[in-house]
Amino acid sequence: MEKKKRVINRSTILETSLITPNLRRILVDISKFEHIDLKDRGGYIKLSVLNEEGEEVLRSISVSTVDTEKKTMSLDFVHHGGLGPGAKFAREAKVGGEISFYGPGPRRDVEQSLEEFIFIGDMTAFPAIKVQLELMIENDIKSPVEVILEAKSSEDFEYFEHLTHRENFNFKFIEGNFTALELLNGFKEMALSSEKSKSLWCAGERLAINEVRTYLKDHPQISFIDKYTSSYWQCGLTQNEHSQLKKTDIS
Ligand SMILES: Cc1cc2nc3c(=O)[nH]c(=O)nc-3n(C[C@H](O)[C@H](O)[C@H](O)COP(=O)(O)OP(=O)(O)OC[C@H]3O[C@@H](n4cnc5c(N)ncnc54)[C@H](O)[C@@H]3O)c2cc1C
Incomplete structure (x- = not known):
């Protein structure tokens, strides 16, 4: 063709x-x-x-x-x-x-009919996560939504200010650096329900995302009906180099 x-x-x-x-x-x-x-x-x-x-x-x-x-x-x-x-x-x-x-x-939408939602990301994923949260408000989704975000400065979280009023949204802001090394720790601290149908949307620095993926692989009891984990960039590599490497990753 x-x-x-x-x-x-x-x-x-x-x-x-x-x-x-x-x-x-x-x-x-x-x-x-x-x-x-x-x-x-x-x-x-x-x-x-x-x-x-x-x-x-x-x-x-x-x-x-x-x-x-x-x-x-x-x-x-x-x-x-x-x-x-x-x-x-x-x-x-x-x-x-x-x-x-x-x-x-195209964007990667979450499956909005599920019962619990988790978003994890660093600053490169902020725009995509913001849009997913806005779409949930537009569709009046009332299920619990946990959002774990890492940014360089606490003021960067003002990006989500228009969304923090929402009762079912629970934000965890981690002030750190660009490389998002604390995302997995934020995820581990969450109390995940084993009964509810869950969605995970996770994107950011490749090594941080791979840490989350490995953790999920080692804990098969934490299962998601809808799961998106995507590596958006890698510390020390250009996007072209990163794109080659990410082909070898598990998703
Ligand atoms: C689907 C998708 C959506 C994305 N959306 C966005 C977006 O909305 N906004 C956005 O800024 N990025 C976004 N990214 C990530 C962005 O494409 C990469 O960060 C890209 O590498 C930036 O290109 P560059 O030319 O600045 O740096 P490159 O030439 O790729 O890399 C040069 C150096 O800069 C470092 N570097 C690259 N990105 C970062 C970073 N974020 N923090 C610290 N160091 C970095 C690299 O590690 C390298 O050392 C997205 C990626 C994907 C796959």
Whole structure:
């Protein structure tokens, strides 16, 4: 079968702002793109950037918001200070500048009919988790939702401020570093019901995610009907190197 050719989208940056100490939001004009709409909130684009050799490399970034009236979408980049072309692009982005990307690709929704939900993630997963929680509110899901998040600064958790009022949402904020080393400990401290049908949504730094996966493998009594564990990046590796390694991981 002939491989479908990917179409690159080129657009304009409308705004850029530091929304928490370590998250930079870039607002993108989507007026030219009829294919981008509300279904893409929480999905991800492949940002096209150039590496130091001037070659195109792609970086996955979640779609944080889509406004179909104003014809905008926002992308929230972790301001990690590393030398990666994705981080550099976000740091140097200017209003009126160009942004090129492929997609968006689909988001991974949780199975909302279950009885208990657990979300675990570091700052790279904040936009995707935020959207899943917003969708639960939109559908008035009242089942208990545990959210374990790790961020560099306590002020980064303000990202979830509009969701903390919800009675069935229980947030555990771990102030740490970008590499999310405490996520597994946060997970272990949870009292998990063995009777309820459960969903786990977990994404972040590869080694932290693999710790969670190994823990689950060693504790088969903790079972999830709906389970998503995804490695989004790896400390010390570029996304291309990380993508190669993650192919060998258990899911
Ligand atoms: C489906 C999906 C959705 C994602 N959504 C988002 C999102 O919404 N926002 C977002 O910021 N990221 C997101 N990521 C993660 C992002 O793609 C990676 O962090 C990517 O490596 C960043 O590219 P870069 O060019 O900045 O760094 P790279 O060139 O890939 O790496 C350069 C150096 O920076 C380090 N580095 C990369 N990311 C981080 C980080 N987060 N913290 C500390 N050091 C880092 C690397 O370890 C390496 O040492 C997502 C990934 C996936 C798979």
